Amino acid sequence: MKIASIGSGNIGGTxxxxxxxxxxxxxxxxxDPHxxxxxxxxxxxxxxxxxxxIMEAVAFGEVILLAVLPSDVERVLAEAGDLDGKIxxxxxxxxxxxxxxxxxxxxARNARVVRAFHMLPWEVLANPRYEAGTATAFLSGDDPAAVEVVAKLASDIGLDPVEIGGPDAMAKAETAIGxxxxxxxPKFGREYSLSVLRR
Known part of the structure; x- marks a missing residue:
């Protein structure tokens, strides 16, 4: 798959x-790609x-990862233009x-937006497996096919993807997990994570 990462810091780079x-x-x-x-x-x-x-990456990617500072979101998405149904x-x-x-x-004009990877430190994204289990990545989106693609990308790197519903459900999860x-x-540092156990 061709993936564009808009952002090359800790999250995008990892x-x-x-x-x-x-x-x-x-x-x-x-x-500044050079x-x-x-x-x-x-x-x-x-x-x-x-x-x-940014425009070259958007044209390249089938899936686009938005991993920029909050202050850059508006500028970057304006530069990206019409995303034409891309994830x-x-x-x-x-x-x-x-x-x-x-x-x-x-x-994000005409994008299929999936919310994911934002509740995990980059240290956990780099190494999501623990002796007792695997870190969970919570996902949400209105397009089931797009969510499925992102869930596969999450599981590919060792995360346990859990789809929790639409934006309202994710907002509640963000508040609770925050x-x-x-x-x-403060007790466990940045490499602690949550894992959803289910039967």
Missing amino acids: LGKQWAALEHRVMFGSR SEKMKLLLQVVGANAQAGT LINCTNRYDGTSSDAEVRRL MIWSILA
């Missing part, structure tokens, strides 16, 4: 590296990765009480 290692083709979209930082990332990720502008994975976060999900759905994070992260 997921891009994971997918490239599984023979997916990855293009990192950047304002920067030294990008060259170093491509050396680490390997032959299945390349870099381009957009929104893993951006805001911490001011407003909804990144609603903003991205409003700004509260749990505020309590447990």
